[in-house]
Amino acid sequence: MCFSKPSIPDTAAQAREDEDAREAAISAGTDTVNQNFAKFTPSYYGGIADAFRKNYQPQVDQQARDARRATTFRFANNPNSSAANRVAGQLEGDYATQSANVGSGALDAENTAKTSVEGERGQLLNLVNAGSGLSNVAEQSSNFASGFNPPASYSPLSDAFAKYTGALSGAATAQQAGYAPNPFFQKQVDFLRGSPAGSSRTIGGG
Amino acid sequence: MCFGPELAAAAEAVGSTLTTVAPYAAAASTAASVYQNQRAAKAQAEAQSQALEAERTRQQGLQHQADAEIGKVTAQFDPAAQEKALADAQAARTTAATGAIKPIPTDNYQTPTASAPVEVKNDLQRQVSDSLSKATRSAQAQAVLKAFGDQQLGANININRASQRVGQLQNFSQGSSSLVPLDIAAAHAAGNGNLENADIYNVAGSIANLYGNTRKKPTPYGGYPVDGGGNLQFDP
Numbered sequence: 483m484c485f486s487k488p489s490i491p492d493t494a495a496q497a498r499e500d501e502d503a504r505e506a507a508i509s510a511g512t513d514t515v516n517q518n519f520a521k522f523t524p525s526y527y528g529g530i531a532d533a534f535r536k537n538y539q540p541q542v543d544q545q546a547r548d549a550r551r552a553t554t555f556r557f558a559n560n561p562n563s564s565a566a567n568r569v570a571g572q573l574e575g576d577y578a579t580q581s582a583n584v585g586s587g588a589l590d591a592e593n594t595a596k597t598s599v600e601g602e603r604g605q606l607l608n609l610v611n612a613g614s615g616l617s618n619v620a621e622q623s624s625n626f627a628s629g630f631n632p633p634a635s636y637s638p639l640s641d642a643f644a645k646y647t648g649a650l651s652g653a654a655t656a657q658q659a660g661y662a663p664n665p666f667f668q669k670q671v672d673f674l675r676g677s678p679a680g681s682s683r684t685i686g687g688g
Numbered sequence: 689m690c691f692g693p694e695l696a697a698a699a700e701a702v703g704s705t706l707t708t709v710a711p712y713a714a715a716a717s718t719a720a721s722v723y724q725n726q727r728a729a730k731a732q733a734e735a736q737s738q739a740l741e742a743e744r745t746r747q748q749g750l751q752h753q754a755d756a757e758i759g760k761v762t763a764q765f766d767p768a769a770q771e772k773a774l775a776d777a778q779a780a781r782t783t784a785a786t787g788a789i790k791p792i793p794t795d796n797y798q799t800p801t802a803s804a805p806v807e808v809k810n811d812l813q814r815q816v817s818d819s820l821s822k823a824t825r826s827a828q829a830q831a832v833l834k835a836f837g838d839q840q841l842g843a844n845i846n847i848n849r850a851s852q853r854v855g856q857l858q859n860f861s862q863g864s865s866s867l868v869p870l871d872i873a874a875a876h877a878a879g880n881g882n883l884e885n886a887d888i889y890n891v892a893g894s895i896a897n898l899y900g901n902t903r904k905k906p907t908p909y910g911g912y913p914v915d916g917g918g919n920l921q922f923d924p
Binding site: 492493494495497498501504505508512531535539543546547550561562563564566567568570571572573574575576577578579581582583584585586588589590593596597600604607611 | 780781784785786787788789790791792793800801804805808811812814815816817818819820822823824826827830831834837838841845848849852855856859860863864867870871873874
């Protein structure tokens with residue numbers, strides 16, 4: 483008499499193989515994302531900071547030159563006054579602050595790029611972990627990595643030295659042209675003008 | 689020649705022998721069935737134990753990996769490490785900010801004039817120096833403040849990356865542990881062969897018992913001894 487064993491489909495073994503394959507796919511997807519994002523090194527981010535500086539520092543330099551020119555003209559009648567010196571000193575200080583802001587802003591731009599890249603990387607890894615198609619995620623990560631050029635555009639620097647080139651010089655020019663002085667500006671124009679033309683009186687600044 | 693009586697006697701003898709042997713055969717079959725059942729239970733227990741042990745090893749491996757990831761990321765919260773990270777961030781910020789400070793690019797427009805008295809020129813030097821000092825101090829202070837953000841960003845990136853890796857390990861852990869019921873079901877199937885044998889022995893024992901019972905002569909009074917007349921015999 484023959485007793486054949488009933489065929490038990492080894493679904494457990496099959497399920498284990500499927501799970502191994504799933505984990506392998508997730509690991510492979512993670513590797514792909516990491517490989518595509520490998521270009522985002524400290525050197526890459528340093529390049530972003532450098533690009534930021536190269537964009538903004540010349541603008542600051544140009545604005546500072548314009549402001550200096552404006553103050554030179556403003557004190558054309560009394561260039562050797564303490565008021566002229568004070569304004570020149572302030573301008574140097576403001577230029578230094580603006581330059582420092584550009585240097586610091588370069589790091590901010592670097593940080594913004596890092597945040598953006600890490601966010602995108604995290605989203606892609608979430609897709610991988612959720613079991614999205616490996617080829618799909620690979621393509622997305624590759625597209626992001628190759629197309630990432632932060633920032634898309636730099637906004638132009640606003641007039642950082644307006645107080646030297648704007649209202650005051652405009653008021654002085656208008657007054658010189660014969661217009662009635664604005665009381666508010668007049669005090670500052672007088673202050674900036676300092677002593678009468680030709681004077682070389684030095685007043686302790688601070 | 690007729691062997692009828694002899695055959696009948698032989699059949700009766702065989703029947704009698706079988707009747708005698710049947711209870712023993714039934715007992716042997718039952719014992720074999722019990723033995724096979726025990727073997728089945730043991731095989732199942734071993735298979736189940738192996739499956740659970742394999743899962744435990746897998747989970748332990750994943751846990752070790754997760755622990756390592758968490759260990760790496762928490763190491764950055766060590767006071768000394770934090771202090772160093774902050775100092776590095778402050779140095780980087782300060783260098784970036786103060787390193788950018790330089791005099792205004794010179795051109796032909798400047799005060800005071802070349803013929804100005806030395807006092808005027810000295811005054812200008814002092815004014816410029818004061819302003820640059822203030823600007824530099826301000827930039828340094830701002831750099832120190834912003835460095836906290838830089839350090840935090842770096843820490844957050846590390847935490848997020850570790851979190852992603854730990855999340856993935858957790859994903860694997862859940863995927864593996866979800867298969868444990870299937871593993872246990874497979875382990876139960878491991879003793880099926882013995883269970884079949886046990887069933888066969890059980891059936892054989894039942895048949896032997898049934899045969900013995902059908903061939904047994906009726907025993908009045910529940911098998912208590914009777915005399916030739918069918919009366920119960922009691923010991924005095």
